[in-house]
Amino acid sequence: MCILMTRRYTAVAEIQVQKPNSDSLTLDSNAASPAGGDTDPNSASMNLETQATVLESPALAMKVIEDLHLEDTSAFKPHFTFTGWVNSLFSPPPPADPAGVALSAAPLRRDRLLKQFQENLEVKIIPGTRVIEVAFSSSDPNLAARVVNQLVASLVNYSFQSRRTVDTEASKFLESQLAEMKADSDALEQKAVKLQKQTGVVQVAGSGDGDGQGQAYSSTLDQLQKATAAVSQAHTNVILKGAIYEVVKSGDPETIMGLPSNTALAGAASGMSNDLAVISSLRTREATLNGQINELLAKFGPAYPKVDELKADLTAIQNSIKEEIQRMRDRARNEYVVAQQVESGAKQLYDAEKQRADEMNDKAVQYSMARQQADQSRSLYEKLQSRMKEAGVLEGFHSSNITVVSPALAPSAPSRPNIPLYLAGSLATGLLFGCIMAVVVDLMDSKIADIHGLESLMGEAPFGILPSFAAKKKGLRLSGHSFALPGREAIAALKDPHSAYVEALRALRTTLLSTRGGAPPQVLLVTSSTEGEGKSTLSSNLAVVLAQQGKRVLLVDADLRRPNLHVLFNSSLEVGLSTILAGQLSVDAMGQAFLQVEAVPGLDILLSGPIPAYSAELLGSSKMRQLLDLWRGYYDFIILDGAPVLPVTDSVVLSSQVDATLLVARYQSTQQQSLDLSLRTLRAQLGTNRHIGVVLNGVERTADAYYKYYGFSNSTYYTNTKRLGGGSEIS
Known part of the structure; x- marks a missing residue:
């Protein structure tokens, strides 16, 4: 089989795809720096794949075919193929190409040459590098080398022309957009100034955080903070006054006298100190009279005149205590009502200030957005204007990022057929076929050869x-x-x-x-x-x-x-x-x-x-x-x-x-x-x-x-013994 095959020679060239140059027209601020360029590994891999795809494109193939007149070479002449012959039997023949027309206007000739060219072309990216290997096989070793070198040269020229075209188109586009962007930037700046005035926020210069903008001050926010503090204080006072009123309303002298000792209510009850002192004095006198009455009752009995007199004094004192407690109850209720009124007024003031602050906040948000848009528009305008000035200079300094590492040379030995590979493939195929047949025979063999299978069969x-x-x-x-x-x-x-x-x-x-x-x-x-x-x-x-x-x-x-x-x-x-x-x-x-x-x-x-x-x-x-x-x-x-x-x-x-x-x-x-x-x-x-x-x-x-x-396969107990000789006797 190898003897009958046509010898094919493969010429190989290697090209290196450098990082994209920074002299292309771009809006990236790092493009003009010495370290600028493509640093993203994914982008670098995409760049290599793009160049490899361009090498395999029909456009470059057509250019090489026309430049080298490959249609006239013997390697590209039509030849018999079994597949083409079978297709001709089952499908009608396509219309013939017009005579004397260019290759681009002759579909049959063009498709045949492109198919044959692409079948013999191999483009491979070497992993871990920026090198692309370009190989072309032909029966003529010199033709294979010329095709590879011409294809690489066409790629270099294509890369140069495409970069120059991109910069030219970008420059024209920027010129048409700069005037419109200038007008938009001015309009956004005016809108931001107008919204700043409506917010009421004042920038105090020299008191900021060092960013050059100063510190913002707003009287509305200041009033809102004060109203918030007033509401909190009034609410606390209502709680305390309400607690004192509940204690006094109970009418229990013991509980009322405990107000000064309560740390939470002591401050709020300081206005009742005189009333508490009077009640304390009356309770002391009450306790003294109770002691005297009990002493006289123990000595002289209830019929003693002095006992009645002391009881009358005791009743008068107890009535005085009740009257004093009633006065404290009225005072506590009045103070509680006043505290509630004060809290209501503070809440109304807070609500009014909060509404003003919300309105100011909405305007501040609008101002912030307008300021950001204005700054971005100004920055973009300035960047485009700077790049526009460079565009005219850059057009004269374009260079290709593709370098020819090793040009193709005419090979001295054929690459196909690879006789050792064919022999190895034949051996591998035979071995594989043998293994498959052995497996098939083993699967079809149902003879008893396994104890577990026998046990499963018998149960x-x-x-x-x-x-x-x-x-x-x-x-x-x-x-x-x-x-x-x-x-x-x-x-x-x-x-x-x-x-x-x-x-x-x-x-x-x-x-x-x-x-x-x-x-x-x-x-x-x-x-x-x-x-x-x-x-x-x-x-x-x-x-x-x-x-x-x-x-x-x-x-x-x-x-x-x-x-x-x-x-x-x-x-x-x-x-x-x-x-x-x-x-x-x-x-x-x-x-x-x-x-x-x-x-x-x-x-x-x-x-x-x-x-x-x-x-x-x-x-x-x-x-x-x-x-x-x-x-x-x-x-x-x-x-x-x-x-x-x-x-x-x-x-x-x-x-x-x-x-x-x-x-x-x-x-x-x-x-x-x-x-x-x-x-x-x-x-x-x-x-x-x-x-x-x-x-x-x-x-x-x-x-x-x-x-x-x-559980074993051999034993020393299985030994050869002396056999019976001559036979055994039978009666």
């Missing part, structure tokens, strides 16, 4: 996890005659009794023997979802480890469709379970169909026999139930190696006659939907009365599922 933990093992091809001897090879699988419980697989079988045996809810299951059915999942290997090895514990075990090949135990134990199918169920061999004579393994005392094997026509009917017959009942009396455990659940119904029929069912699933082989359907089929047949356990078979000890179940 409980698996009954056991059996690791994979390599079969060792050694011979055994059955029924007194030896055989050389145990078919497809070896009996690992005999060949490698200390292997991880056999230890897992012993753990499964322990689980079976310690089943909760009473005695362990006596009759076990070992089946699977489909063939090839290891059910025959599990049933034969489980029978061996159960017999090695001293139990009497019967291993029955109940797969009457495709039996496997005869291959595993290298025997014939002349007689077996099918001949007994079919009545061809009596129950009394069925002992001749049993095989024994001399290395495992207590283990009997009953093969399937010839394959019958109706296996499901035989396994579901009453005779099969009678056999199981008979065997229960002779054996501790009866293990039935059944047919797969999904292809045939034999194991489903047989599952109702056993105590427990072990459903074997092979790691990374059994499909989840197959296992789920098998479980639902067996549960529909058995309900909840009998237990169904799943045994996951063939798990690699290095697999994550093995580690998650056992």
Whole structure:
């Protein structure tokens, strides 16, 4: 692909965009200072983006195309494109350009050249700098360099012309606005002077805060302050007089005599000092007469003449006290009424002064606004007038803020095709496609490969996890005659009794023997979802480890469709379970169909026999139930190696006659939907009365599922021991 591609050469130039010069016509007061210019980072970035956009504009592109006569070069000649050919098939051709007209008047030629020019042009701002990189690609390296340099020169000229045009237009605009602004400024100044006179505010020179304007003084505000103080004082006096009047109005001499001792009312009650002194004197005389009367009553009794005389004096004194209190009450009421009248008058005066102050405040606000407008208008006028004087001088000193850092040179090597990049892209694409396919395959793969997924599918933990093992091809001897090879699988419980697989079988045996809810299951059915999942290997090895514990075990090949135990134990199918169920061999004579393994005392094997026509009917017959009942009396455990659940119904029929069912699933082989359907089929047949356990078979000890179940992946206890040699004797 790279060989067929046209070589493209890229010429690159770098230009630096300086800060905007301070010689442009502006109203900024800092523009004339030496440090003036653009200091805002956002504005600087915007200036760079603006120049980059101008470089990519069609106007500059057209100028370069016309200046360099690019239309006549071979690089810009029309050439075939697949996209253009497809568009021509589905859309009518546009009208042709007039002959002999300029490029600007020929839309088809112009658009084609502009599109080709902009496709080969790349403008990039270098981050963190004021440098812009301009690159152009062409099949002619010299043409690429000339285009870049001409484009940069056009940008410099455009920048110079645009700045000069802006200053000229601004100068003309200022000339037309100065006269109008002068009239507006004078009118605002007159308005401010008029409003100042109406406010009544006097500026006292030399007494201000140093700002040159002096301190403002207003008689209206001064009167308002005095009226406010008078209202406050009158209101306080009303409160005090009212309190004294309430005390005196009660008529209680004790309370009245306490007025001088009250710090809050002592000052207001000072005008009643004479009345208080008279009442005090009368109360003293009253107390003296009461004492004399009590003394005479104690000595002489109530009939004594002097007592009546003193009582008459006491009555007179008490009447005098009451009269004096009444006079104080009248005086306090009069003083309270007068205080209220004084307060009302002070409030009226305050309201009048406040109204005058509000009116003055409104005028003061208007004056402040008018003064501010007048000052701003004057300042703007003076600034514009100053800039106007500079405008004529500035027009002769314009300079561009664009500097060519590095002009474009004709490249010596092509920039495209980039062979290392294409190779890397191809490798990355292949890797990505491979990863995607691996993910797709993994998502579509529904094989059992995770313990948690298996538990979610079953609703409980698996009954056991059996690791994979390599079969060792050694011979055994059955029924007194030896055989050389145990078919497809070896009996690992005999060949490698200390292997991880056999230890897992012993753990499964322990689980079976310690089943909760009473005695362990006596009759076990070992089946699977489909063939090839290891059910025959599990049933034969489980029978061996159960017999090695001293139990009497019967291993029955109940797969009457495709039996496997005869291959595993290298025997014939002349007689077996099918001949007994079919009545061809009596129950009394069925002992001749049993095989024994001399290395495992207590283990009997009953093969399937010839394959019958109706296996499901035989396994579901009453005779099969009678056999199981008979065997229960002779054996501790009866293990039935059944047919797969999904292809045939034999194991489903047989599952109702056993105590427990072990459903074997092979790691990374059994499909989840197959296992789920098998479980639902067996549960529909058995309900909840009998237990169904799943045994996951063939798990690699290095697999994550093995580690998650056992918590380890290897152990020194799994050692190779001396194998049995030559075979075992069978009686």
